Amino acid sequence: MTEMRIIASAGVALPTPFEARHLIGGAWLDSADGAVSERYSPAHGTLVSVAAKGGVAEAEAAIGAARATFDAGDWAFSSGAYRAGILLRVADLIEAHLDRIALLETLESGKPISQAKAEIGGAADLWRYAAGLARMVHGDSHNALGPDMLGVVLKEPIGLVSLICPWNFPFLIVSQKLPFALAAGCTAVVKPSEMTPSTTCILGELLIEAGLPAGVVNIVLGYGDPVGAVLSTDARVDMVSFTGSTGVGKRISAAASATLKRVSLELGGKNPQVIFPDADLDQAADAIAFGVYFNAGQCCNSGSRIIVHEDVVEALTAKVVACSRRVPFGDPLDPETQVGAIISPEHLEKIDGYVQAAVADGATVAIGGKAFAVDGVGPHFYEPTVVTNLRPDMAIARDEVFGPVLAVLTFRTLDEALHLANDAAYGLSAGVWSRDMSTCLSFARRVQAGTVWTNTWMDGYPEMPFGGVKQSGQGRELGRYGMEEFLEVKTVQMRIGNTRAPWVSQE
Numbered sequence: 001m002t003e004m005r006i007i008a009s010a011g012v013a014l015p016t017p018f019e020a021r022h023l024i025g026g027a028w029l030d031s032a033d034g035a036v037s038e039r040y041s042p043a044h045g046t047l048v049s050v051a052a053k054g055g056v057a058e059a060e061a062a063i064g065a066a067r068a069t070f071d072a073g074d075w076a077f078s079s080g081a082y083r084a085g086i087l088l089r090v091a092d093l094i095e096a097h098l099d100r101i102a103l104l105e106t107l108e109s110g111k112p113i114s115q116a117k118a119e120i121g122g123a124a125d126l127w128r129y130a131a132g133l134a135r136m137v138h139g140d141s142h143n144a145l146g147p148d149m150l151g152v153v154l155k156e157p158i159g160l161v162s163l164i165c166p167w168n169f170p171f172l173i174v175s176q177k178l179p180f181a182l183a184a185g186c187t188a189v190v191k192p193s194e195m196t197p198s199t200t201c202i203l204g205e206l207l208i209e210a211g212l213p214a215g216v217v218n219i220v221l222g223y224g225d226p227v228g229a230v231l232s233t234d235a236r237v238d239m240v241s242f243t244g245s246t247g248v249g250k251r252i253s254a255a256a257s258a259t260l261k262r263v264s265l266e267l268g269g270k271n272p273q274v275i276f277p278d279a280d281l282d283q284a285a286d287a288i289a290f291g292v293y294f295n296a297g298q299c300c301n302s303g304s305r306i307i308v309h310e311d312v313v314e315a316l317t318a319k320v321v322a323c324s325r326r327v328p329f330g331d332p333l334d335p336e337t338q339v340g341a342i343i344s345p346e347h348l349e350k351i352d353g354y355v356q357a358a359v360a361d362g363a364t365v366a367i368g369g370k371a372f373a374v375d376g377v378g379p380h381f382y383e384p385t386v387v388t389n390l391r392p393d394m395a396i397a398r399d400e401v402f403g404p405v406l407a408v409l410t411f412r413t414l415d416e417a418l419h420l421a422n423d424a425a426y427g428l429s430a431g432v433w434s435r436d437m438s439t440c441l442s443f444a445r446r447v448q449a450g451t452v453w454t455n456t457w458m459d460g461y462p463e464m465p466f467g468g469v470k471q472s473g474q475g476r477e478l479g480r481y482g483m484e485e486f487l488e489v490k491t492v493q494m495r496i497g498n499t500r501a502p503w504v505s506q507e
C-alpha cells in the first residue's frame with residue numbers, strides 16, 4: 001500500500017433513501033410504467049435514492065409543458081425585476097437547505113462533505129449573480145440610419161431549453177445553466193445524470209417554494225437513451241445546453257442538427273500546466289495536487305497533465321509526491337476528508353486501465369497506481385497517482401482519465417512547452433507557473449484553451465466566463481456571456497413618417 005493519509009469510517013448515520021420524481025407542469029410524477037432506478041452510494045454501498053426512471057412519454061410531456069408555458073408568454077415577457085426576485089429567493093432557500101442538499105450530493109456522488117457544502121454555497125451565489133443579470137436584458141438602438149428610420153435590436157429569450165447535466169458536480173452545474181436561462185426568460189426541461197438525480201429534485205422543490213410559476217422548469221429523470229435523446233431531437237426544443245463527455249456532446253450536436261437547435265457544449269479536458277524553472281515550486285506543487293486530486297480527479301478542469309522544465313522536473317515531482325502523501329483520502333462523510341470515492345466500479349476499472357497500460361509501455365509510477373478500500377466504508381477508492389517517464393503519444397498523456405492520476409511530461413523551451421500543451425484534442429483550460437510575467441503572458445496568449453490560470457489553478461468566479469475550445473466544447477457559461485447564450489437577437493426597423501419610396505411604379 002502507498003503511504004498516504006486515509007480517513008476511516010466517520011460512522012455517520014445515513015438518511016432514509018430519497019424518493020426522486022419527475023417535475024412536469026408543476027406536478028411531481030412517477031413514470032407512467034412505474035419504472036424506477038436505484039442509486040447506491042459509491043463510497044458506502046448503501047441505497048441513497050430511488051428515482052422515477054423516465055421514458056419517451058415523460059420527456060415529451062415535460063417538453064410539452066415547457067413549450068406551452070413559454071408560448072403563453074407570461075414568463076417570457078415578465079419583467080427582469082420579477083424574475084430576479086424569484087432567483088434571489090431561490091438563492092436564500094438553497095442556503096437554508098444547504099446541509100440537506102450537501103449530504104445527498106455526497107452520498108450520490110462520493111465527494112467529500114466539506115466540498116459538497118462549498119459547492120452548494122457556490123451554487124447559491126450563482127443564483128444571486130444571475131438575478132442581477134435578469135435586469136440587464138437589453139439590446140441596441142440605431143439612430144444613424146437616416147432621418148426617418150429608427151432601428152432597435154431586441155434581445156429575447158431563445159425559448160425552450162433542454163439542460164442535460166453530468167454526475168460530477170450535479171448541483172453546481174445545473175446552477176451554472178438554469179438561473180442564467182431563467183434570467184433570460186426561457187423555460188426549461190432539466191435532466192440530471194441518472195447517477196445523481198436527487199439534488200436536482202430538491203432544487204425543483206425550492207423553485208416551487210420561491211414562487212416560480214408551474215411549467216417554467218420541468219425535471220425529467222432517466223438515462224441518456226431515451227430521455228436525453230428526446231431532449232436533443234424534439235422539434236419543440238429551441239436549444240440544448242449540455243455538460244458531459246465529448247463523445248456524448250458530439251452525439252447531441254449531431255442529433256440537434258436535424259432541427260438546427262442552438263447547442264452549447266461543456267465537455268472534457270486534458271488540461272496542461274506548464275512549470276518554468278523560476279516558478280515557486282512549493283506553490284506549484286500544492287496547486288498541482290489540488291488540480292489533480294480535487295473531486296478524485298473526476299473534474300473537467302482536472303490539471304491532469306503537467307509539462308515541467310527539465311531542470312526542475314525531479315525537484316517538482318518530489319514535492320508533488322510529498323503533497324500526495326498528505327492529502328486525506330477516505331470516508332466522504334468525515335469533514336476532514338479531501339478526496340472521496342470514485343463514482344462507479346466501472347469507472348475505477350477504466351482509471352486503473354490507463355495506469356497499467358502506461359506501466360506496460362515503460363512509464364514509471366512515482367506514487368499510487370492502484371485501487372484501495374477504506375476501513376468501514378468500501379472499496380471504490382483510487383490512490384493518489386503520479387506517473388512519469390511518459391511519451392506525449394501515450395493514452396495516459398492524451399486522454400481524459402478522469403481520476404486522481406497525474407501525467408508528467410518535460411520541456412526545454414517555451415515553444416516546446418506550447419507545442420506540447422496545444423498538441424491535444426481538448427482545449428478547456430491551461431496553466432503556467434513562472435515568476436516572469438512576460439513568460440506567463442506569452443503562454444496565455446498562445447495556448448489553445450478557454451481559460452488560462454497563471455500561478456494558480458482552478459480559481460473561478462460567477463463573473464468570469466467558462467467554456468472550452470476545440471473538442472472541449474462550444475459556447476460559454478457564467479459571466480454576462482452565461483445569459484447571452486440563452487438570448488436571441490431580433491431586429492426591428494421602424495419608419496417614422498410616411499416616407500417609404502414606392503417599389504412599384506405609381507404610373
Ligand code: NAD
Nearest residue numbers: 165166167192193223224228229244245248266267268300
Ligand atoms: P456523460 O456524457 O456520460 O453524461 C452526461 C449527461 O448526458 C447525463 O445526464 C447522461 O444521462 C446524458 N446522456 C448520455 N447519453 C446521451 C445521449 N445520447 N443524448 C443525450 N444525453 C445523453 O458524462 P458524465 O460521465 O456524466 O460526466 C463526465 C464528463 O463530463 C467528463 O467528460 C467531464 O469532463 C465532463 N464535464 C465537463 C464540464 C465542463 O464544464 N466542460 C464540467 C463537468 C463535467
